[in-house]
Amino acid sequence: MKISIGNDHAGPDYKQAVVKMLEEKGHDITNHGTDTFDSVDYPDFAHKVAQDIQENRSEIGIVICGSAQGVSMTVNKYQNVRGAVCWIKEIAGLAREHNNANVICIPARFTSIPQAVAMVEVFLETEFAGGRHANRVNKIACS
Template sequence: MKISIGNDHAGPDYKKAIVAFLLEKGHIVTNHGTDTFDSVDYPDFGHAVAKDIEAKQADLGIVICGSGNGIAMSVNKHQGIRAALCWTKEIAELARQHNDANILSIPARYTSIPQAVSMVEVFLNTSFEGGRHATRVNKISC
């Protein structure tokens, strides 16, 4: 699977661990995130991930910032993007099953790295259930 990842200065350590996990599982990773803790603007990295999904250059995306909110808001401005802010693997699973989320947003300041990797694993291994959920998902875009 092709995964696009982006992060701001709150997430370099998270990204490093997640990318290592993804590569170990055989995924192809496009890295749009910063590797330093110097302050940067999260929209710059989030928009790059959303564009990869829009252009079908990635199957799913992962974005990381301090709260997970700002970067999720940024990517959700793109048509066809359904980013879910998740802080447990159960929420990540439901985001895929019920909402067909295509970007996982991780709040680095409120989750641990092992928790984040666990959410990524569940997110990638969960399928959209469709059915009644498809009707709702089709009403999301304006």
């Protein structure tokens, strides 16, 4: 699967752990994030991840910042992107199953690295349920 990932200075170590797990599972990763703890602006990488989803260069996106709120607001500006702030793996699963989320937004300052890795695993393994949820998801996008 093609996956885009991006992070600000709150998440280089989170990204490293997530990318390691993803590469071990054979996924193709595009890295738009920083690899240092030097301050950067989260919209810069969040836009790149969202554009990859919007333009079908990636199927799934992962964005990481301190609270995940800013990256979520940024990616959700795109018509075909549904970013979900997740802090436990159950939320990550429901975001995929019920909301057909295609970007997981991880709050590095409020989760551990093992939690983040587990959330991404669940996010990737969970299928959209469709059915009654499809009608609701179709009402999210503005035309």
